[in-house]
Amino acid sequence: MDEHGPLCVGIDPHASLLEAWGLPDTAAGVRDFGLRVVEALGGKVAAVKPQAAFFERHGSRGLAALEDVLAASAAAGTLTIVDAKRGDIGSTMGAYADAYLRDGSPLAGDALTVSPYLGFGSLAPAVELAAATGRGLFVLCLTSNKEGAEVQHARSLPDAGGHLGASVASVMAAHAAVLNAGAEPMGSVGLVVGATVGDAARATGTDLVAVNGPLLAPGVGAQGAGARELSTAFGDARRTVLASSSRGVLAAGPDAESLVRAARAAATEATAALRS
Numbered sequence: 001m002d003e004h005g006p007l008c009v010g011i012d013p014h015a016s017l018l019e020a021w022g023l024p025d026t027a028a029g030v031r032d033f034g035l036r037v038v039e040a041l042g043g044k045v046a047a048v049k050p051q052a053a054f055f056e057r058h059g060s061r062g063l064a065a066l067e068d069v070l071a072a073s074a075a076a077g078t079l080t081i082v083d084a085k086r087g088d089i090g091s092t093m094g095a096y097a098d099a100y101l102r103d104g105s106p107l108a109g110d111a112l113t114v115s116p117y118l119g120f121g122s123l124a125p126a127v128e129l130a131a132a133t134g135r136g137l138f139v140l141c142l143t144s145n146k147e148g149a150e151v152q153h154a155r156s157l158p159d160a161g162g163h164l165g166a167s168v169a170s171v172m173a174a175h176a177a178v179l180n181a182g183a184e185p186m187g188s189v190g191l192v193v194g195a196t197v198g199d200a201a202r203a204t205g206t207d208l209v210a211v212n213g214p215l216l217a218p219g220v221g222a223q224g225a226g227a228r229e230l231s232t233a234f235g236d237a238r239r240t241v242l243a244s245s246s247r248g249v250l251a252a253g254p255d256a257e258s259l260v261r262a263a264r265a266a267a268t269e270a271t272a273a274l275r276s
């Protein structure tokens, strides 16, 4: 983030983007798309974030394409966040952890997005394997979609004194804070907090500074967030934010120079908003 600016570029091969790039909507098409992004931006951005869903659409060959994109990013020295939002009961979570966080697994990136909505404790196998292999997690906390609020803003019952109960989002952030306590410069259990969430962190009592971990902020570009939204949503936690844009950058492709220009512009905007 210090070297390239606090921007992650998502690799989301939507059918419409494949068409615009002159690629077929097939496993070969998504592979080509991902490899072109990595070739253009590898070594030039803080991280890339392949969206697993767009690869899974194409079955086993799509997953093989994701493996190739992850390998190419590793070869380019660019960090990868696999956006698969995995979450299940602990015994099954162990298998997801093995797939996405084990050394030598072809689907392992440098970090994985996970869903804590089966209970934060159900993520323990992923937390343990990520720590053991030097990888990171991004735990869904306040997501960029408006529907997320009905779950994430919900609060437990007021106490006997009538004080508001804790929000779901604040409880998730507090769990991450415990895991990151004392880590320097920060721990490896990050949160997903959308750049679009406005004052949701304050409204839900979610302490983003205490998390002491990176905050992945999707929603920049196509979902409408820009510099203003980034600078207001994160308050004193803004220096730990990794802004994320997929379609906003990818729309500039397939020309490599245009992709680099779009990524640099987004990174410059994120730097101005988050590092001032």
Ligand SMILES: O=c1ccn([C@@H]2O[C@H](COP(=O)(O)O)[C@@H](O)[C@H]2O)c(=O)[nH]1
Residues within 6 Å of the ligand: 010, 012, 051, 083, 142, 143, 144, 145, 192, 193, 194, 218, 219, 220, 221, 222, 223, 244, 245, 246, 247, 248
């Ligand atoms: O809260 C969240 C969590 C994840 N995402 C993912 O990020 C990208 C956003 O794509 P854009 O084209 O920049 O809108 C996509 O893969 C989402 O699944 C998110 O948007 N919000």
